Amino acid sequence: MFFFTALIVNGIVIGSIYALVxxxxxxxxxxxxxxxxxxxxxxxxxxFIGYALLDQLKIPVTFSLGLSFIFAVFLxxxxxxIVLRPMIGEPVSSVIMVTLGLxxxxxxxxxxxxxxxxxxxxxxxxxxxxxxAGMPVSYVYLLSFSTSMVFLLIFSLFFKYSRMGVxxxxxxxxxxxxxxxxxxxxxxxxxxxxxxxIIAFLGGFLLGTINVIxxxxxxIGIKVFPIVVLGGLxxxxxxxxxxxxxxxxxxxxxxYIQPYFEGGAVQEISGLxxxxxxLIIKPYxxxxxxxxxxx
Amino acid sequence: xxxxxxxxxxxxxxxxxEAIFQTRFMKIMVGLFxxxxxxxxxxxxxxxxxxxxxxxxxxxGALGMNIVTGFTGLISLGQGALIGVGAYTVAxxxxxxxxxxxxxxxxxxxxxxxxxxxxxxxSLRLKGFYLAMAxxxxxxxxxxxxxxxxxxxxxxxxxxxxxxxxxxxDLNRDDLHFYYLALPMAILAIFACKNxxxxxxxxxxIAIRDRDLSAEVIGVNLFKYKLLSFFISSFYAxxxxxxxxxxxxxxxxxxxxxxxxxxxLAMIIVGGMGSILGSIYGAIFIVLVPEILQRIIExxxxxxxxxxxxxxxxxxxxxxxxxxxxxxxxEGIAKMWEDAKAYFKLWPxxx
Numbered sequence: 110m111f112f113f114t115a116l117i118v119n120g121i122v123i124g125s126i127y128a129l130v131x132x133x134x135x136x137x138x139x140x141x142x143x144x145x146x147x148x149x150x151x152x153x154x155x156x157f158i159g160y161a162l163l164d165q166l167k168i169p170v171t172f173s174l175g176l177s178f179i180f181a182v183f184l185x186x187x188x189x190x191i192v193l194r195p196m197i198g199e200p201v202s203s204v205i206m207v208t209l210g211l212x213x214x215x216x217x218x219x220x221x222x223x224x225x226x227x228x229x230x231x232x233x234x235x236x237x238x239x240x241x242a243g244m245p246v247s248y249v250y251l252l253s254f255s256t257s258m259v260f261l262l263i264f265s266l267f268f269k270y271s272r273m274g275v276x277x278x279x280x281x282x283x284x285x286x287x288x289x290x291x292x293x294x295x296x297x298x299x300x301x302x303x304x305x306x307i308i309a310f311l312g313g314f315l316l317g318t319i320n321v322i323x324x325x326x327x328x329i330g331i332k333v334f335p336i337v338v339l340g341g342l343x344x345x346x347x348x349x350x351x352x353x354x355x356x357x358x359x360x361x362x363x364x365y366i367q368p369y370f371e372g373g374a375v376q377e378i379s380g381l382x383x384x385x386x387x388l389i390i391k392p393y394x395x396x397x398x399x400x401x402x403x404x
Numbered sequence: 405x406x407x408x409x410x411x412x413x414x415x416x417x418x419x420x421x422e423a424i425f426q427t428r429f430m431k432i433m434v435g436l437f438x439x440x441x442x443x444x445x446x447x448x449x450x451x452x453x454x455x456x457x458x459x460x461x462x463x464x465g466a467l468g469m470n471i472v473t474g475f476t477g478l479i480s481l482g483q484g485a486l487i488g489v490g491a492y493t494v495a496x497x498x499x500x501x502x503x504x505x506x507x508x509x510x511x512x513x514x515x516x517x518x519x520x521x522x523x524x525x526x527s528l529r530l531k532g533f534y535l536a537m538a539x540x541x542x543x544x545x546x547x548x549x550x551x552x553x554x555x556x557x558x559x560x561x562x563x564x565x566x567x568x569x570x571x572x573x574d575l576n577r578d579d580l581h582f583y584y585l586a587l588p589m590a591i592l593a594i595f596a597c598k599n600x601x602x603x604x605x606x607x608x609x610i611a612i613r614d615r616d617l618s619a620e621v622i623g624v625n626l627f628k629y630k631l632l633s634f635f636i637s638s639f640y641a642x643x644x645x646x647x648x649x650x651x652x653x654x655x656x657x658x659x660x661x662x663x664x665x666x667x668x669l670a671m672i673i674v675g676g677m678g679s680i681l682g683s684i685y686g687a688i689f690i691v692l693v694p695e696i697l698q699r700i701i702e703x704x705x706x707x708x709x710x711x712x713x714x715x716x717x718x719x720x721x722x723x724x725x726x727x728x729x730x731x732x733x734x735e736g737i738a739k740m741w742e743d744a745k746a747y748f749k750l751w752p753x754x755x
Contacts, residue, residue: 144533195731201532202479206673207730209666213723220716331662334537342533370552378548385541388526392534 116360122250122319124356125257129312130329131336131348132264133305139281139343140301143193143204147212149330151306154215155181155313156322157223164231174314181310185303193302216327227323253315260311261349264304268345277301281343328377332359335384341397351395355380422602424595438591445583453579459691460586461647462671464593466683468640469668471597472524474677475606476633477613479532481665482523482539485546486638488660490516490645492550495563495655505568505585505650512646513639519546520638527630543662550657562656565649582651589647593640597680600636609633613678670722674729676738685737693725694718 130152137145158180162173192211196204238245268274280287280297288294316326336355340347362379393399415421425431445453465487472480493512497503503511523542527535550557557563568585600606608629611619620626649655667690675686698717733740 192727203730203734207727210723210726213719217716217719381541381544388538392530
């Protein structure tokens, strides 16, 4: 029973970070219909930038966070302008390919600047644990969980109540009508990429505080696909909820099924098996909108 | 000697219309080119031979990818695992069961074709991105099996592959001998593919790509032809994997990860989707350009300190190539070639 609770708690913490990354992905898809295969690499770059600011330049935490966010905005704008703007109207496979190419570039640049070794953030948070539901949870986990929840809340409120958020939802819903109402869709694209990059950087930062960072971090970009498909590609609450679901499922699979396979990799596969099942049963996910193809 | 084709259509029979080489000049030139390719390796260094072999293998894989994604419009990210299936089939058949190369290689293609057909079944319900996701999930599941079924595949340790012996001649004794296995296979694959798209099956594939609902309306059995497309393209992938296994002599699952599928997708996009020449150009480009640039950087690093961008350079160049091609020439090298030919045909007129 203890084992089970431990897995669930772990799943919730990891799930909160997954939810963040998935949120970034859904944001870009909602605003510009682009499937961002580079989301994992953005998380990777965010983690490494965090490392650079905290460990190499020894900047205190809050400033690091702020600086990395500014860099994220800049990176998001640059990517949107240079890489994605020319891709408007191109077929799906071209767009997928462009984000894959971008992922390659980001990964290669990170590797060349920081090397392939595992790096770790300087210890920011005391190593204590507190007791949750009768089991010790470390401060780090708790902090990362609460940070992601806070940001998820901020973003949900942003989209629901702020002017810019509503404008983004409008543009995602119907670009032409939004334009006719005076919303600058170009600015929306740029903003959505900037926000998604900020979210990815935040996710990278949090992952950096929990674990060591390495090139493998970009695998989260693959893990995000089961999450967004389960939640529905264009649904923000769906992304958040399924982030938690997949996080928990993954941990349960790792806990209970992994011992039967000596090679490992059950954790990664479990998400993808779920993906396959969802695609066969309910391809648009829990909250996605159904695409109806007409001749 | 250069035959000038008269303006207009003067063909009298289906045979003439469907011919791959329309004029005698073309036939002679292609024949000479093939002879040139067969003689060429005698003059090449082992490194260049290695490149030539890699390109030949890549061409077969790119053709397979183009069949399913370029010609039938079904985005498939499963190539990596399917090539792995082909490689492992060859490895297991040749080393554990002692099959000779002329039996193991086609069987590798066949096993990969079966696996590909299974991965491809979601295509009956899904399209575009969702299909890519399903094939990606299929890829990881197959990879998981290769990694974990240690009794069959040797798990992470891999399997050694027995030498491909044909007519008593070891075809992998060195790069030169392997060239004479890889090149004919590539030429065979190219002609088979070209022929495929002269037939009814090929036309059905193209119809499915253009508008599958309409194709069904005119009587193309989507179930049969979509699965057939996956079958044929995975057969190509299996042959690619088999040749790769013979070439590398030792294989393990690490070589067959998702990046392989992305590599091949890049090849057909850079080369030109839906075009056989495009697959060839794309394969050549994606294999050779990073190598060439890496040599240049190595040379330049004697003058400037560029040490630390060595290892990931290939990744960066690869990504950059894809992005630049997609921004500036989304239809690929094949289109560039067509444009160049048209320009010269019409010069000095503009159209």
